Amino acid sequence: VEASIPEPQREAWLKNQASGFKGKDEFEKEVVRHVETTLARSMFNCDETAAYAATSLAFRDRLVIEWNRTQQRQTFADTKRVYYLSLEFLMGRALDNAMLNVGDKEVAKSGLSDLGFRIEDIIQQENDAALGNGGLGRLAACFLDSLASLDYPAWGYGLRYRYGIFKQEIIDGYQVEVPDYWLDFNPWEFPRHDVTVDIQFYGYVKKTTDDSGKVTAHWEGGDTVRAVAYDVPIPGYATPATNNLRLWSSQAASGEFDFQKFNSGDYESSVADQQRAETISAVLYPNDNLDRGKELRLKQQYFWVAASLYDIVRRFKKSKRPWREFPDQVAIQLNDTHPTLAIVELQRILIDLEGLDWDDAWNIVQQTFCYTNHTVLPEALEKWSVGLVQHLLPRHLQIIYDINLFFLQSVERSFPKNREILSRVSIIEESQPKMVRMAYLAIVGSHKVNGVAELHSDLIRTTIFKDFVTIFGPDKFVNVTNGITPRRWLHQANPGLSDLIATKVGGPELFLKDLTLLNKLELSVNDPAFRKAWAEVKLANKQRLADYIKTTTGYTVNPIALFDVQVKRIHEYKRQQLNIFGVIYRYLKLKAMTPEERKKVPPRVSIFGGKAAPGYWMAKQIIHLINSVSKVVNNDPDIGDALKVIFIEDYNVSKAEIIVPASDLSEHISTAGTEASGTSNMKFVLNGGLIIGTCDGANIEITREIGEENIFLFGNLAEDVDDLRHNHTYGDHKTDPGLDQVFDAIHSGTFGSVHDFQGMISAVRDHGDYYLVSDDFHSYLETQDLVDKSYADQELWITKCITSVSRMGFFSSDRCINEYAEMMWNVEPLQPETNIGTKKGE
Numbered sequence: 001v002e003a004s005i006p007e008p009q010r011e012a013w014l015k016n017q018a019s020g021f022k023g024k025d026e027f028e029k030e031v032v033r034h035v036e037t038t039l040a041r042s043m044f045n046c047d048e049t050a051a052y053a054a055t056s057l058a059f060r061d062r063l064v065i066e067w068n069r070t071q072q073r074q075t076f077a078d079t080k081r082v083y084y085l086s087l088e089f090l091m092g093r094a095l096d097n098a099m100l101n102v103g104d105k106e107v108a109k110s111g112l113s114d115l116g117f118r119i120e121d122i123i124q125q126e127n128d129a130a131l132g133n134g135g136l137g138r139l140a141a142c143f144l145d146s147l148a149s150l151d152y153p154a155w156g157y158g159l160r161y162r163y164g165i166f167k168q169e170i171i172d173g174y175q176v177e178v179p180d181y182w183l184d185f186n187p188w189e190f191p192r193h194d195v196t197v198d199i200q201f202y203g204y205v206k207k208t209t210d211d212s213g214k215v216t217a218h219w220e221g222g223d224t225v226r227a228v229a230y231d232v233p234i235p236g237y238a239t240p241a242t243n244n245l246r247l248w249s250s251q252a253a254s255g256e257f258d259f260q261k262f263n264s265g266d267y268e269s270s271v272a273d274q275q276r277a278e279t280i281s282a283v284l285y286p287n288d289n290l291d292r293g294k295e296l297r298l299k300q301q302y303f304w305v306a307a308s309l310y311d312i313v314r315r316f317k318k319s320k321r322p323w324r325e326f327p328d329q330v331a332i333q334l335n336d337t338h339p340t341l342a343i344v345e346l347q348r349i350l351i352d353l354e355g356l357d358w359d360d361a362w363n364i365v366q367q368t369f370c371y372t373n374h375t376v377l378p379e380a381l382e383k384w385s386v387g388l389v390q391h392l393l394p395r396h397l398q399i400i401y402d403i404n405l406f407f408l409q410s411v412e413r414s415f416p417k418n419r420e421i422l423s424r425v426s427i428i429e430e431s432q433p434k435m436v437r438m439a440y441l442a443i444v445g446s447h448k449v450n451g452v453a454e455l456h457s458d459l460i461r462t463t464i465f466k467d468f469v470t471i472f473g474p475d476k477f478v479n480v481t482n483g484i485t486p487r488r489w490l491h492q493a494n495p496g497l498s499d500l501i502a503t504k505v506g507g508p509e510l511f512l513k514d515l516t517l518l519n520k521l522e523l524s525v526n527d528p529a530f531r532k533a534w535a536e537v538k539l540a541n542k543q544r545l546a547d548y549i550k551t552t553t554g555y556t557v558n559p560i561a562l563f564d565v566q567v568k569r570i571h572e573y574k575r576q577q578l579n580i581f582g583v584i585y586r587y588l589k590l591k592a593m594t595p596e597e598r599k600k601v602p603p604r605v606s607i608f609g610g611k612a613a614p615g616y617w618m619a620k621q622i623i624h625l626i627n628s629v630s631k632v633v634n635n636d637p638d639i640g641d642a643l644k645v646i647f648i649e650d651y652n653v654s655k656a657e658i659i660v661p662a663s664d665l666s667e668h669i670s671t672a673g674t675e676a677s678g679t680s681n682m683k684f685v686l687n688g689g690l691i692i693g694t695c696d697g698a699n700i701e702i703t704r705e706i707g708e709e710n711i712f713l714f715g716n717l718a719e720d721v722d723d724l725r726h727n728h729t730y731g732d733h734k735t736d737p738g739l740d741q742v743f744d745a746i747h748s749g750t751f752g753s754v755h756d757f758q759g760m761i762s763a764v765r766d767h768g769d770y771y772l773v774s775d776d777f778h779s780y781l782e783t784q785d786l787v788d789k790s791y792a793d794q795e796l797w798i799t800k801c802i803t804s805v806s807r808m809g810f811f812s813s814d815r816c817i818n819e820y821a822e823m824m825w826n827v828e829p830l831q832p833e834t835n836i837g838t839k840k841g842e
Ligand code: BZD
Pocket: 133, 134, 135, 136, 137, 139, 287, 288, 289, 290, 374, 375, 380, 452, 482, 675, 676, 677, 678, 679, 697
């Protein structure tokens, strides 16, 4: 049906175009209107939640206008688009970001005050959109922000989980998981009940042969689940461009709610069918860097990928171009291997539904996709059992086998008689049961593969994907070092620092668009007034965190103390255990001192935060130990302000916005070679904190940018890890003596029952210390001593901080996106000025 309004009636539309509020009076009017009409409440019944809702709706109205225009412009310009496929988008809150990007936050502040509210309280009413686990999901969110801010025509595609990552409660020192039902009221999404795709599962494959002898496969039977689109506007900063994030929600396909069953009294089974369908998008899997191979997870992946590709193909087909032009119009980025089935699905669409030859189709597929790898940890590399894929997606398994066959044949031609390489690179692992190696499939089906920091990209080229470099040549494997959006991670989280920086490098609309302008700060590094203001901003941020700690934990911390922060998912490879063992060592040392000696030690607050995957027993033990140490240390009258240990419950994006600006020192201490990049390391330094870290991930590039004298590096290097591990197993390996003291204290029951922490100790002493905690312990302690000494010289410390911030421009996610665009996607920005007149289609 033609939905476009005919020419003669368009005048009435143009005359009445929506515009949103202008100025404070109109803002107030819009808020009151939304309270009174949209929410059907009044000034006698308007709490902060209602004020949040109305404020959001007022800004949303403005956002939507630009969003519509951007979509029209992109449709009309008909240029190449990027599609970012990610199972996770860790967005956090939207209102503050919308106010920043639409502009007029000041208007809202004073308008809300007229109406009886404080803007800070209103912003805090919003639930985080926590549709991700950690770094990978937050990276996707930063990338969306940069894509819009740089005017790239881009869409994100993901799943609309009813429950995001669980909320963490700490009860008696243990993590308890509570469901995160966040969709209660979400003004930022637009249900598109008219944009649906029916997705097939299970069934069987039938082949038919036509008169010319051409064989066509037909996937028949099985179940159908309906995907419904929910759209979220993604505003760019200092540009009207507003992109779209499309999240799919699952529901029963029509007919699936079986009225026959229902009418014949079988209510329960008809409702069960409905619920089975809704289960697909119900919950985010809370495992980071661990592959568990659950059927529902595979269903989620195919459901999301198939709906997204249908949508992308539908959009392409409107242009009536020949298929070979598909890669000129479409670039699809796979965020890790989670969307790898998209490769198979596009090949299926092209050969089974559109009738292309295999080779033509496969060329199109390879030219369309790029794949980002985020890990080298073997337990995180995705594999699916052949049996499961066969059962759920019978046609896809056939196509995977054909992809593998043609790939191995080509390898055979290049490396004749090398059977070893064939079995090493086969997409099908000949194990019991046989497994599909998703990373290999992603490499074979893409034209570019990237790692996320230099060391990580080197590691994938020389270890896990070595054979593929031999086969495809080195140019296919590139590096794009991660970045973060300075809009959220500097300006929004740390307005004090952002304003101060603005006085030296020009207004926010300059440096928030080109972060390399920060280098001008270096000219002011010796300016006493600037340094004083800098220290005041840091102290105010620390006071804000201290207040938060007081209200949430009851503990009082001294904002003058060094705030030492480690906030990230709890994982053995990230080594929170190294940190807490170091804290225990410090505690024992303090206990052994006289009160006079103790007074001379620079006071510290060790702050931890992060979630453990619900089934990750060791990670939960680490959380328990931190909380147990916290209880003992914080209540020890000998210790006072010299040491406090804090675990912040339920670490998430919004809490990061309070914690990151308040740190003096943050810990990025993974075993060398295990953390692909890390991104919070960048956030902390950008906010004027220093880092203690290993030579791992992006720490290495941060060091190169800010200078060795501004970072506290320690520990063994990635190149030595294998030998050290070998020595643990076969050599004569002793635990570090300092660490032995720590273990003795734990054994003596200082922090509660030894039994609760025995696993952590055994991992080091009896099970090969895979993460090299003991090997790095001494170096870690020495470096922490150096931190204490450096912090005592506040003048030098501030110089280090200012210098570091001034050199952090490289780590803007805008730089990443430009690199992806040039090296991998071959797309150009679409400037908003390019006016388009009236549109057709979409
Ligand atoms: O991705 C992380 C890496 O561990 C970090 O080093 C890196 O900085 C970021 C961004 O590139 N990986 C994850 O966060 N991974 C997951 O969260 C995840 C989720 C589901 C399944 C597997 C991994």
